[in-house]
Amino acid sequence: MSVIATSLISGQDLLRDINRREVNRRTTALLLPLVVAVLALGAWARHWSAGPLVFGVGVAVLVLGAGLWLYHLRQPRLALLAQRLDRLYPELEDSTGLLLHDESQPPLNLLEQLQQQRVRARLTSRQAAQPYLLPFSWKPALLTTAALLLLLAGGIWWQQPARTATASAALPVRFPDAETPVAPGQPAPAKLLNTRLLVLPPAYTRQASFAPTSLSFSCPAGSRVRWTAQVSRPTRSAPVLEMGAKRILFRAVPGQPTQFVAEATVTASALYRLRFNGQVSDDYALDVVPDRAPTLQIQTPKPYTLIEFGASSTVPVRVLMRDDYGLTEAQLVATVAQGQGEAVKFKEFVTNLSGQLRGQPRQATVSTTLRLPALGLTYGDEVYFYVRARDNARHLTRSDTYLVQWEDTTVQDGLTDMSLSVNVVPAYFRSQRQIIIDTEKLMAERASLPAAAFTERANNLGFDQKMLRLRYGKFLGEESENSIGSAPPPAASDSTKLTDGHSADDGHDHSAAASSSPADQGDAASATAELMEPYMHRHDDAETADFLEPAVKAKLRGVLNQMWEAELRLRLAKPAEARPFEYRALRLLKQVQQQTRAYVRKSGFEAPVLPEATARLSGDLAGAATPRLQHQAPRPATQPELRDAVRLLAAMRTGQPARPTDAVTLERAGQAVAQAALQRPGAYLAAVRALRQLAADARVGRQLCASCFGPAEAALTALLPVPPAAPARPVPGGRLSQRYFQRLNTQ
The missing domain is CATH 2.60.40.10 (Immunoglobulins)
Incomplete structure (x- = not known):
């Protein structure tokens, strides 16, 4: 048993208490600005079209970040705390770490126990005099909270412009249908008196909300539009907003039984109208301005x-x-x-x-x-x-x-140095056709050329013909000029022949060979040559130099003969005599090219043979329908409904009375104009209203609307295709026609 008495509280519990107080203080400093930040975010999110989404995501991010920070903060780090206490308070004599000694570890010696008891006593007295031993500043938290409070106040104050914009002018809604008479003693049906508009542009446009001054208006794409309808008396039936194929039902405003509200996010231009108690209003244009890319x-x-x-x-x-x-x-x-x-x-x-x-x-x-x-x-x-x-x-x-x-x-630099003494023109072989063209050109220019220049150009053409002949001669094994030519070498005379078949002037030393070669060596050499003969490929032999067919070889040999003759005459400056040989060489070359080509039979689809035993003469026509080729041709741009409406409006302008059947023609034309108004509502919306008004007047037989003819005719004329340009006709009595008739009369 240790001789040193221990206090009731252990050293680790004392350090945990100090750490707990520090964590609570830092948690308070974090939660205070966090709560104000959530309130400020909620105040500003009400002014945005995507406010609920932004508020939810923002709160989730703030809560998640605060939770991670608090989890990291509340992890006990007593060793780090002991080091900080040693640096802050010298009276602890750098011995606070002794308080972390655990009973499971080896016991401390007598000196360590005395020092541990002294540090515990000093740390306890210091904590009694100063509850928070670690330094901490509330200034960052208070400044952040103050800034967030200003932001919260701004969000609350910014509600005033929104209320001002909501209180926009009331816009009357026009219903073209005649009102149904009300029987005496019955209450009048509810009517839609007017509506108010409020447009909330997207946040990326950085535009404030505004109230249009007309039911036909334009706004940026993605805007949130709010209609507030006012009815004459409280009713259970709510107005309906019809926007293309969409039907949006108005909802009642709490506490105001005569007001209904509808909202929609618009992304494309459209026509809309209001329907209430069986009555349909006029069509109004909603022009959406898309956001263009930079x-x-x-x-x-x-x-x-x-x-x-x-x-x-x-x-x-x-x-x-x-x-x-x-x-x-x-x-x-x-x-x-x-x-x-x-x-x-x-x-x-x-x-x-x-x-x-x-x-x-x-x-x-x-x-x-x-x-x-x-x-x-x-x-x-x-x-x-x-x-x-x-x-x-x-x-x-x-x-x-x-x-x-x-x-x-x-x-x-390299090309410049090389060009000082070397001709950089690429080397190439002239074709036989090009040689013919140059020969004919030389013959045409012979009268204007000096004799020396003419001879030089003819000699150059002969050199080109020689190079082309050597090129084609390689196909027959002629690798040098010594073996080129159709004439065989002259036969050697009997006086120059030796007994072994060699000539006297072939350059061989026959005397030495005969004196130094015994008979057995000659027999062995001939036997070896005869053995190797089937496996040798002699380039200097025209018959075995390649694998061309005999007919092709004969024509190619004829090509070389013609080129030889043409070259001879070009060397002699006689291009006129060389031209026939050049043409024959070209003709034979084309024949050789045609003979050496390989032709492959074109392959295609071959239908399988019908099984005669099962399909022949069976009378089964399943799947044997006649093939049909369908093509959907576009409708010709005659547009008869528009042309009929133009003729009808022109007749009505001259005084023709309107008949009920004319309303059908005007309604058909109105449908075509309405299709165009879906794309450009601002241009054709007035025409749609005018045609509907004229059709309604013609149906009931009342006086036609005089101001509706102009917009209707303008829109119909704009939708008709442009007629083709007619050829210009001479004006009767013009000078040209008079001269024409005078010439006819004089002849």
Whole structure:
């Protein structure tokens, strides 16, 4: 048993108590601004079209972040706490770590126990005098809370403009149908008196909410539109908003029985109308302005830039950007191509230019500089770059690709040095057809050429004919000029022959061979040559040099003979005599080309043979229907309903009375105009109303609306196709016609 008495509270419990107080203080400093941040987010989210979604996501992120931070904070780190206490309070003599000794560990010696008891006593007295031993500042938490309170106040104060916009002017709704008479003593049916409009543009447009002054209005795509309808008396039936194929039912406003509200998010232009108690209002245009993608215009450099030797290796880039509502992001993407041939390597570099778009401007000029050495370029390398930008709605636009090339001076120097003494014109063989063309050209220019120039050009043509002859001679084993020609070598005379079959002038030393070669060696050599003869391929033998057919060889030999004759006469400066041989050589060449071609039979689909035993004469016509080719041709642009309506309106203008049957013609024309109004409601909406009014007047037999003829006729004429241009006719009595008739009369 230890001689040192222990206190009632252990050292670890004392450190845990100090840590618990510190954690509680930091938790309070975190939760205070967190609560105010949630309230501020909720106050501002009410003014956004996607407010509930933003509020839910924001609160989830805040709560998740705070939970992770608190979990990390509440993990006991007593060893770290002991080190901090030792640094803050010298009287602990760097011995606070002794309080962490556990009973499961080996016991402390006498000196350590005395020091542990002393540190515990001093730390207990320090905690009694100072509840919080670790330093802490409330200033960051209080400043953050104050800023969030100002933000909360701003969100609450910003509700006032929304209320002002809601109290917009009441817009009357027109119902063209005649009112149903009410019997005496019965209450009048409820009527839709007017409606109020409020448009909430999307947040990315940075536009405030506004109240249109007309039921036909325009707004940005994605706007939230609110209709507030006012009826004459409380009723259970609610108005209905008809927008194309959509039907939106108004909902009652709590506490106001005569008001109904409907909301819709619009993304495309459309026509809408209100229906209430069996009455349908006029059509009104809702023109939605789509958000266009950003436009980019690279002002410098040019689409292709060549950096010459000695020029600056920096290329300035200047881009003009425009957008409807604001630009948020811009990047320059450069691809560096290094190397030549198949050893080309590519690297991509992305430069962020968004720092020059502060404040999300609608138009901005962004500039940067391409430093070729910094990109790793050397002489002969290339860099391709383009610019891409995003707007507030995250629409992406990419410019064209521009090229910057650094001139390779080493290749140019090498070519320049070689061109000092070498002709860089590529060597090629002239074709037989080109030789014929040049020969005929020489014959045509013979009268204007000096004799020396004529002879030189003819000799050059003969040289070209020789090169072409040698080219085709390789197909017959003629690898040198010694074996070219159709005439056989002259026979050797009997006086020059030796006993062994060799001539005296062939260049061989026959005397030495005869004196040094015994008879047995000659027999062995002849036997070896006879044995190897089937396996040898002799290039100097025209019969075994290739694998051409005998007929092709004969024609090719004839080609060489004709070329030989043409070359002889060209060398003698007689192009007129060489031309027939050149034509015959060309004709034989075409025949050789045609003979050496391989023809493959064209393969196609072959129907399988019908089984006679099961299908022949059975009378089964299943699947044997006649094939039908269908083609849906577009409707001709005659548009008879529009033409009939134009003729009818013209007749009504002259005083023709309207009949009930004319209402059908006007309604058909109104349907065609309504289809066009779906695409352009602002242009044809007035015409749709005018045609409906004229049709209603014609149906009941009342006086036609005089102001409706103009919009209706203008829209019908605009929808009709443009007639083809007729040929111009001479004006009767013109000068041209008079002269024409005078000439007829005089003849």
